[in-house]
Amino acid sequence: MEDASISLLLGILCFLILCSAFFSSSETSMMSLNRYRLKNLVKQKHPAAKKAQKLLEQPERLIGVILIGNNFVNILASSIATIVAFRLWGDAGIAISTATLTIVILIFAEVTPKTIAALHPEKIAFPAAHVLGPLLKIMYPLVYVVNQITNGILHLCGISTTSNDSKNLSTEELRTIVNESGDTLPQGKQSMLLGVLELNEVTVEDIMIPRSEIIGIDLDADFQQILDIITSSEHTLLPVFNSDINKTIGILHLRDLTKLIQQNNLSKTTLVQTIREAYFIPESTRLQVQLINFLNENHRLGLVVDEYGDIQGIATLADILEEIVGELSSQQNEQSSEIHKQADNSYIIEGSAFIREINKSLNWQLPTNGPKTLNGLITETLEVIPQANVCLKVAHYHIETLQISDNQIKSSRLFALDSPEDDDD
Structure with a gap:
């Protein structure tokens, strides 16, 4: 090293600073990769993404090889800079090299490359994965020893080396991702996804048609009044009861009356014979559960009951779907x-x-x-x-x-x- 020319030493020094910048940017870019986008790229058989994911499966080894490499080139660069400065300025060169190299490494090997890596992680991480993979194999014995010593120190300090953080996203985290999707997700699809996420937080009571607004058929009313309700109803499913909604005896599907009307055989008696069994829903049932119940039990309307069994309202399959997709009919939306x-x-x-x-x-x-x-x-x-x-x-x-x-x-x-x-x- 003493026989090497200053120009050669400066060339080696510049190369080491570039290596330091590589390790610094690699660390930041690897840790900044979007894990879910990375998984998607792996499914698409993106070669660099597959290598990056493999490295991230054991982050302690990845960080180990990066830090060992970074510290090695930084220390070697410091030694070479000291030799160059000592030759040029004597004893004063030691202080000059320390100050100068600190600034150079800080700007060109730390702040700048890490900033670029944070802004464009994929552009840095994917090419770096081709280098870090083989480098990890070469340096694995040293990385293994360093990791074992580190884990031992952490164990003595009572710090667990096993991550307790769940890799699964919570509902709130998913909602934040959807809200921040911006232009990448159309407004309509964004609203639908948010609606799906809210299904587990909203109960049937929150969306039901309240008891005071229920339109149904009272068998104690005049038959002409019943006909008026049937002909003017905007709904195809109507509860049938005796004087009080709590005395509901079933659900009438207007489609079932078609044959009776064609045969001119519609009366209270024949109407009662066509009604279907009523379906009851506890008011505290969450929409996510009720949607599945509707589909599994082949129902489209349910009577919502409280803890005492009294009917509080009506909930339909359409009401739940509207929580996801919005109003199913724009005309209905305007009218209501x-x-x-x-x-x-x-x-x-x-x-x-x-x-x-x-x-x-x-x-x-x-x-x-x-x-x-x-x-x-x-x-x-x-x-x-x-x-x-x-x-x-x-x-x-x-x-x-x-x-x-x-x-x-x-x-x-x-x-x-x-x-x-x-x-x-």
Whole structure:
């Protein structure tokens, strides 16, 4: 080394700095790879991706070979830089080489390559995998010894070397990924995926048609009234009961009446003979479970019951599917809209509107851990049935009751408060 020319030593020094940059960028890029994209590329038989995945299966060995290589070239570079500086400046060269090499390594072998690797991990990691694989085989004995010593030290310190973190994504993590998918995922598909993720968090009670809005056939009513309900109904499945919905005796499928109508043989008696057995659902059933139950048991409508067996509403297969894909009919969506935007950016919302639907439509955050409808939220907050033109604040939203009828809030005006100053007003 003493006989080597300064130009040769400088050439070796530059090569070692490039090697250091390679190891630094390799470490960052390998650790920054998207594991799920990597698995997808492996399925597509991408050769570099397969090598990268194999290296990442044992990260302690990968990190070991990278750090051994990086430290080796950095120490060797420091020694050569010291020799060059000593020849040029004597004893003062030691301090000069230390300061200069520190800056050079920091900029050109650490910060710059690691930044590039973090921004473009695949472009760095995949080519690096072709080098790191053979290098690991060559240096495996040394890597093994270093890892064993390291694991022994960690064991003495009471630190487990086994990762306890699950590699499976939680629902919240999946939701974050979908929300941050941006332009790579169309808005419609993004909404559908979010709807699927919410199925396990939403219960039948959250989406059911409440008892007060159930349209059914009361056998105690006049037959003409029953015919009017059948001919005017927008639904093909109707509950059949005696005077009270809790006395439901079955479900009528309007399609089953076709033959009776053609034979001019439709009466209360023949109608009762065509009804199907009622299907009951506990109100706490999660949508994910109920969707499977509907499909397995070949039902499309169920009567939602509380813990006492009283009917609280109706839930259908279509209601659950709409949680995933949105309204199945745009015309139905327009006709049944309960949210009406005003010129002043406030909204007139019907009291029967579900809070979840309001939040979803307006991107609001009204509390959902209590009442399910706007009417219930207002009455629970005030603890009385209010008169018209009563104002209140719930969370960061201003609410003004507009129309009260039959002990229910029919409509209210709502708007979001923009700032803390608005809250005080």
